[in-house]
Amino acid sequence: MIGMICATIPEPEDREYMLWVYQEYQRLMFFTVKKYIANPADQEDIVQDSLERLIKKIPQMRTLDRFALTAYIVSTVRNTAINFLKRAKKSPVCTDQIDESGHTMSPDPIASLYHKYQLKAVWALVTEEERILLEGKYIIGYSDTELAGQLHCKASSVRMKLTRARRRAISLLDEQERDVTP
Numbered sequence: 001m002i003g004m005i006c007a008t009i010p011e012p013e014d015r016e017y018m019l020w021v022y023q024e025y026q027r028l029m030f031f032t033v034k035k036y037i038a039n040p041a042d043q044e045d046i047v048q049d050s051l052e053r054l055i056k057k058i059p060q061m062r063t064l065d066r067f068a069l070t071a072y073i074v075s076t077v078r079n080t081a082i083n084f085l086k087r088a089k090k091s092p093v094c095t096d097q098i099d100e101s102g103h104t105m106s107p108d109p110i111a112s113l114y115h116k117y118q119l120k121a122v123w124a125l126v127t128e129e130e131r132i133l134l135e136g137k138y139i140i141g142y143s144d145t146e147l148a149g150q151l152h153c154k155a156s157s158v159r160m161k162l163t164r165a166r167r168r169a170i171s172l173l174d175e176q177e178r179d180v181t182p
Helices: 002-007 012-034 040-055 058-062 066-088 113-125 128-140 144-151 155-180
Strands: none
Touching: 012 040, 012 058, 012 066, 040 058, 040 066, 066 128, 113 155, 128 144, 128 155, 144 155
């Protein structure tokens, strides 16, 4: 797949850069698309479409630091998957159950797709460390060891920090929901 896509890029430096992007972010791209699409063939198509969109943005991508590039790639894959669902008029893969009041009942509200969108509204209210933990774990999919490296702490401490960050974010989400509902 990547060989054919890279063959369409005229500049050798850009081909090499996109090959690096694919090798570096392939797992993250498929992890992201699996949140929306269950069919493996459709997942491949979406990743391929995302790569085609990213090729058009190579100059812009080269200016981004590693964290911004990661977010940019995740956003591109997510938007491509959502557009695919809109065209197919399908709903995203969702394992959450809905109670009588219309609220999602998920074992982990932060991990549910619905709450990820709500989380954007409270993003500014959480600390930088909490943001790194939540984004790293639930959006990018980092392991506890990788998060520990970013936060310069022990891997065994990440679980407790993540639990506290999750509780705070959930409490902020609940506050926000109470303020919105009459």
